[in-house]
Amino acid sequence: MIVFTEEEIEKIVTDDVPYFDLTTTILDIGDKEGIITYTARHEMIICCTEEVKRIFKKFDIETEIFKPSGIKISRGETFLLGKGKAESLHKIWKATQSLLEYACGIATKTYKLVSLARKVNxxxxxxxxxxxxxxxxxxxxxxxxxxxxxxxxxxxxxxxxxxxxxxxxxxxxxxxxxxxxxxxxxxxxxxxxxxxxxxxxxxxxxxxxxxxxxxxxxxxxxxxxxxxxxxxxxxxxxxxxxxxxxxxxxxxxxxxxxxxxxxxxxxxxxxxxxxxxxxxxx
Structure with missing residues (x-):
């Protein structure tokens, strides 16, 4: 499997949050406990869930639901769930969503191409x-x-x-x-x-x-x-x-x-x- 370095994992988030989350700080909600869930809006092949799990760990978010890369997920299925402080959840929110959406999009298109080809050959x-x-x-x-x-x-x-x-x-x-x-x-x-x-x-x-x-x-x-x-x-x-x-x-x-x-x-x-x-x- 492809190996991402610790620096690469960290950079996925720091590109979006180079210093701190100003909004969460101003609202003074950072210490509140919360959850984050990732749910498929359509059938797809998921990918890069392992990297998101590693990001969770870096930000002290506990993984409660996890499904690995390469499996098919149905519409409405939750494949990742994490628990942690609101400050951490908001920091990793958009970066992890973008990573998953791009990776799952490529994986799903690849799956369709491979399926079409191998159906006849x-x-x-x-x-x-x-x-x-x-x-x-x-x-x-x-x-x-x-x-x-x-x-x-x-x-x-x-x-x-x-x-x-x-x-x-x-x-x-x-x-x-x-x-x-x-x-x-x-x-x-x-x-x-x-x-x-x-x-x-x-x-x-x-x-x-x-x-x-x-x-x-x-x-x-x-x-x-x-x-x-x-x-x-x-x-x-x-x-x-x-x-x-x-x-x-x-x-x-x-x-x-x-x-x-x-x-x-x-x-x-x-x-x-x-x-x-x-x-x-x-």
């Missing part, structure tokens, strides 16, 4: 690009994991993905295909993924023996042709479809028999609608 792997929103990578990655997807790449350091932009400097696709076996020997523990943008290059990549062939913005019909070509040759090449894939077409791409679906749209899930209620303990 149970073995397909749905993975997300590294185009997360700035400074939000941990939240995004935790959310897509909660929704059932995996990250395509967490960064440039751990995977080899050759784009045409790399080959502009290398000398082109033809030289790359000629040198492929030599390149593989430089990183024997890694798979070599190559992105292509047309059918001619896709067929040449199959002949060259790439490990993973990533098809950028290919039509569904073109993806099907490439998948068929790989299957007919009975070579151990995985085919990934990428570019422009969303809820409206993911099932059609999955139905081609493609091995991997790469997408970014999961990160743009509409924030979940979560009702947060604060009140005194009567």
């Amino acid at each position: 149970p073995d397909v792997s749905v993975v997300t690009t590294r185009k997360t929103f700035p400074l939000g990578k941990k939240i995004c990655i935790k959310a897509i994991l909660a929704g059932g997807a995996l990250p395509h790449r967490l960064g440039l350091s751990e995977t080899i993905l050759v784009f045409g932009e790399h080959l502009n400097f290398y000398g082109g696709y033809e030289r790359f295909f000629q040198d492929l076996e030599k390149i593989k020997k430089r990183a024997v523990e890694k798979k070599i993924t190559v992105e292509v943008k047309d059918m001619e290059l896709a067929l040449k990549a199959i002949e060259a023996g790439v490990d993973i062939l990533q098809l950028d913005k290919f039509s569904i019909e073109e993806v099907q042709k490439v998948v068929n070509a790989v299957r007919q040759k009975q070579v151990n090449i995985k085919v990934a479809a990428a570019g422009g894939i969303n809820e409206s077409n993911i099932a059609d791409y999955a139905a081609t028999g493609v091995d991997i679906i790469v997408l970014t749209c999961a990160y743009f899930g509409k924030p979940a609608d979560i009702k947060v209620k604060l009140g005194p303990i009567l």
